[in-house]
Amino acid sequence: MGRYVVRRLLQMVPVFIGTTFLIFVMVYALGDPVAAMFGDRTPDPATAAQIRESLHLNDPLWSQYLQYMAGIFQGDFGTAFNGRPVIELMGDAFPNTIQLTLVAFVIELVVGVALGVVAGMRRGRLIDTGVLVLTLFVISIPTFVTGYLLQYFVGVKWGALPPSVSTEVRFEELILPGIVLAGVSLAYVARLTRTSIAENIRSDYIRTATAKGLPRRRVISVHLLRNSLIPVVTFLGTDIGGLMAGAIVTERIFNLQGVGYQLYQGILRQNAPTVVGFVTVLVVVFLAANLLVDLLYAVLDPRIRYA
Amino acid sequence: MTTTEKTAAVPGPRTPEAAGSPLLQVRDLHVEFHTRDGVVKAVNGVNYSVSAGETLAVLGESGSGKSVTAQAIMGILDMPPAKIPQGEILFRGQDMLTMSGEQRRKIRGAKIAMIFQDALSSLNPVLSVGYQLGEMFRVHQGLSKKDAKAKAIELMDKVKIPAAKSRVGDYPHQFSGGMRQRIMIAMALALEPDLIIADEPTTALDVTVQAQVMDLLAELQREYNMGLILITHDLGVVADVADKIAVMYAGRIVEHAPVGELYKTPAHPYTRGLLDSIPRLDQKGQELYAIKGLPAAAARATSGRRRSMAEPVTKNADREPILQVRNLVKHFPLTQGVLFKKQVGAVKAVDGISFDLYRGETLGIVGESGCGKSTVAKLLMNLERATAGEVFYKGEDITKLTGRALKAVRRNIQMVFQDPYTSLNPRMTVGDIIGEPFDIHPEVAPKGDRRRKVQELLDVVGLNPEYLNRYPHQFSGGQRQRIGIARGLALNPEIIICDEPVSALDVSVQAQVVNLMERLQDEFELSYLFIAHDLSVVRHISDRVGVMYLGKMAEIGTDEEIYEHPTHPYTQALLSAVPVPDPEARGGRERIILSGDVPSPANPPSGCRFRTRCWKAQDKCAEETPLLAVPEALKDTGSLAAHESACHFAEEKDVVGAA
Structure with a gap:
């Protein structure tokens, strides 16, 4: 197992370098960052040249990349458009996004799996069809529609939950955006669980468990669930990164100053350090989540052994 | 470590010890399945009973309702779609069908336990065997986790799993097939139930392992004086252990009799047909009896000339072999390492095999799973590249061929799959399936001629030529195997390699397919390489037989030489382990029950590979690898025992009790 983890960590290095370099190149293809800095005004050519020099913008791209990467490892992610260091922006943004992601993740896990189990056990019955139709709705309606609708009805009209997030980011403020963010993934989790449960419930070892005289509750919770959740875990794991990166729309609707908000600002202002910095961290999150899933896999399924 | 035991002759069925009311009575049981396509009546008025200490064998082919009846007794049918409109299942006089769900649950596992066929899929793959065994005690007796584990170890000892204490935390996939089935038995036995239902408990196992497991089951049944319902399609196993037999057909019991009576004077035509349709190990029979009442097209195929017993197999010496295999080796490398894979060993699937195949003959290759017989098939087809050795087809080494030359050879060597x-x-x-070979070899059948060719082939294998546009799922298992054979015949090959062609089929269907294959051989002068684990079928169809063990040929000779005069201890053990469908033979036959499992081909024993399970093994066996040759001591005797055998201490021994 230890060897396996080391191997996986080593494999991450080329992936990390490749993705960051790709992002770096793409962001620089966006346009002239110095011009963007001055907005609509035309910059003084001497000042522009000076800024260019200080940001190493005249060096070849690969050299810029190396300098940037060297900075990252010293904790220097560069400066954002408003003059604040990017690392400070991260310090503000990531806690907010992580909180939102956690809320969404819990909703996705609990509701998604529960719906899937109920539907899978009653395959072909009314409740199964109901869950299928419901998930179809959720998948096909875009996030910003459900977001604004929920915000208006639940938040503003009925006042059941706060319609937007304040600067303190209280828990109850995150419930509504959490539901919106979890929505689509939740539908996938429910469907995946349903299929898996429906397939495993007819398996020979469930028949054995019943023949052993185990109570139905135990057959389901001990024998059926664990086997059925293996594919679901894969999806959930890869979805963590997706939730964090995909919160852009949700964060804008509910006015949460998180990763999505900062990324949006960075792209708008063509500020390379902000975009590259945030995406780099997200890449690491993705890689870590994937490794975690693979390790969890071995825990859930003893037939998988890593060496 | 091998025990040789001779059980005392048992005249007729054993009388059950507990007289009086039987343990379990099934009365006029009906089971229906309500599906979208209508109601399927799976069980139509079944009656049977079992007493303590008694073994009832329920015999029948797939779809006869034998398993459904058992599941109804256990109460593990899915209802719906299943429904029990009529009938009673009395356990100790009480009708279980009127009990509450909770009452039934308490009987399940504790009073009536069940052993399923495929232990690998029937055990939960993600829970340790100790947990799954201990669960019985935790749920039914409320034991603590620790006590349950201790009990689990005790059980594993009871069913003779070596090193139970250290293996209790292992998972099902880490055990061999035989050990897994022992775990299933242990689980059923856990709470010392009154009745055990065993549904095809040994069907998925190799013969030598099957013998071990049946032995264990019978021993434990005696010890606990349990009732046993043994569901099987294997008439040999039944003859070995049963007291009485119920033969099921289409959801009904067509015959119910004590075991001796049934085999001697079967009353129902179906039973008679069933008995005649199985190839026997101890007899080289005539054409197998194919049960009627099957599709007319299927029955038609059984008419054909069968090589009669009077017509002796011509000695091979004066004939030219069509296929010569010399020192064939296939090693699958085992690698290790992160970036640079280095080879750390090899699975020696086939390790130096030589044999000849002559025109028009059938060479049977038998052996247990993992002996390399299927790899041999793949090597001959060049589906796998040989590590070393040669395969000469008409004098040309085909292991080195590629591209067009290989394609040309493959036209003449075809395969029928399991x-x-x-x-x-x-x-x-x-x-399209049968005609596909013509796409690859268009010279055999020009475009316009294909349809007619395919119809001809369908006719040849006994299927209606009008079935051309149907899909495989519209056919039964036996018919599908006919399609597979037709595909193999399409290119007019000289050699057909059959890898377990009938092992997935029911006995009566198996008989039809075997008969068809024999007829086709005569008609088209085919040479068969017939790979199978079923010794009786191999004896029936083969002219010569090779016995494989762990990638090596242990013994090879004519069917008579191998079956009636085996000289290799492995062949002897293999033959003696096969149950003969004759209850009177069960007392008289000597049985050699091998202990343990086949060693891993990645790390085979030195010298003779069989020595770890052999009762004759001496130091010489570990040091010197015996060569496949006619043993010196037997060379000049002129008896049939003088055939090639790879054993230092080759000695003739009759284990079949030939009739």
Whole structure:
């Protein structure tokens, strides 16, 4: 197992370098960052040249990349458009996004799996069809529609939950955006669980468990669930990164100053350090989540052994 | 470590010890399945009973309702779609069908336990065996986790799993097939139930392991004086252990009799047909009896000339072999390392095999799973590249061929696969499946002629030529195997390699397919390499037989030489382990029950590979690898025992009790 983890960590290095370099190149293809800095005004050519020099913008791209990467490892992610260091922006943004992601993740896990189990056990019955139709709705309606609708009805009209997030980011403020963010993934989790449960419930070892005289509750919770959740875990794991990166729309609707908000600002202002910095961290999150899933896999399924 | 035991002759059925009311009575049981396509009546008025200490064998082919009846007794049918409209299942006089769900649950596992066929899929793959065994005690007796584990170890000892204490935390996939089935037995035995239902408990196992497991089951049954319902299609196993037999057909019991009576004077025509349709180990029979009442097209195929006993197999010496295999080796490398894979060993699947195949003959290759017999088939087809050795087809070494030359040779060597359910593409019509070889070899059948050719082939294998546009799922298992054979015949090959062609089929269907294959051989002068684990079928169809063990040929000779005068201890053990469908033979036959499992081919024993399980093993066996040759001591005797055998201490021994 230890060897396996080391191997996986080593494999991450080329992936990390490749993705960051790709992002770096793409962001620089966006346009002239110095011009963007001055907005609509035309910059003084001497000042522009000076800024260019200080940001190493005249060096070849690969050299810029190396300098940037060297900075990252010293904790220097560069400066954002408003003059604040990017690392400070991260310090503000990531806690907010992580909180939102956690809320969404819990909703996705609990509701998604529960719906899937109920539907899978009653395959072909009314409740199964109901869950299928419901998930179809959720998948096909875009996030910003459900977001604004929920915000208006639940938040503003009925006042059941706060319609937007304040600067303190209280828990109850995150419930509504959490539901919106979890929505689509939740539908996938429910469907995946349903299929898996429906397939495993007819398996020979469930028949054995019943023949052993185990109570139905135990057959389901001990024998059926664990086997059925293996594919679901894969999806959930890869979805963590997706939730964090995909919160852009949700964060804008509910006015949460998180990763999505900062990324949006960075792209708008063509500020390379902000975009590259945030995406780099997200890449690491993705890689870590994937490794975690693979390790969890071995825990859930003893037939998988890593060496 | 091998025990040789001679059980005392048992005249007729054993009388059950507990007289009086039977343990379990099934009365006029009906089971229906309500599906979208209508109601399927799976069980139509079944009656049987079992007393303590008694073994009832329920015999029948797939779809006869034998398993459904058992599941109804256990109360593990899915209702719906199943429904029990009529009948009673009395356990100790109480009707279980009127009990509450909770009452039934308490009987399940504790009073009536069940052993399933496929232990690998029937055990939960993600829970340790200790947990699954201990669960019985935790749920039914409320023991603590720790006590349950201790009990689990005790049980594993009871069913003779070596090193139970250290293996209790292992998972099902870490055990061999035989050990897994022992775990299933242990689980059923845990709470010392009154009745055990065993549904095909040994069908998935190799013969030598099957003998071990049946022995254990019978021993434990005696010890606990349990009732046993043994569901099987294997008439040999039944003859060995049963007291009485119920023969099921289409949801009904067509015959119910004590075991001796049934075999001697079967009353129902179906029973008679069943008994005649199985090839026997101890007799080289005539054409197998094919049960009627099956599709007319299927029955038609059984008419044909069968090589009669009077017509002796011509000695091979004066004939030219069509295929010569010399020192064939296939090693699958085992690698290790992160970036640079280095070879750390090899699975020696085939390790130096030589034999000849003559025109028009059938060479049977038998052996247990993992002995390398299927790898040999793949090597001959060049589906796998040989590590070393040669295969000469008409004098040309085909292991080195590639491209066009290989394609030309393959036209003459075709294959019939084991599982007719997965070896036919479900999205192609039968016409396309059989005609596909013509796409690859268009010279055999020009475009315009194909349809007629395919119809001819369908006719040859006994299927209606109009079935051209049907899909595989519209056919039964036996019919599908006929399609597979037709595909193999399409290119007019000289050699057909059959890898377990009938092992997935019911006995009566198996008989039809075997008969068809024999007829085709005569008609088209085919040479068969017939690979199988079923010794009786191999004896029936083969002219010569080779016995493989762990990648090596242990013994090879004519069917008579191998079956009636075996000289290799492995062949002797293998033959003696096969149950003969004759209850009177059960007392008289000597049985050699091998202990343990086949060693891993990645790390085979030195010298003779069989020595770890052999009762004759001496130091010489570990040091010197015996060569496949006619043993010196037997060379000049002129007896049939003088055939090639790879053993230092080759000695003749009759284990079959030939009739």
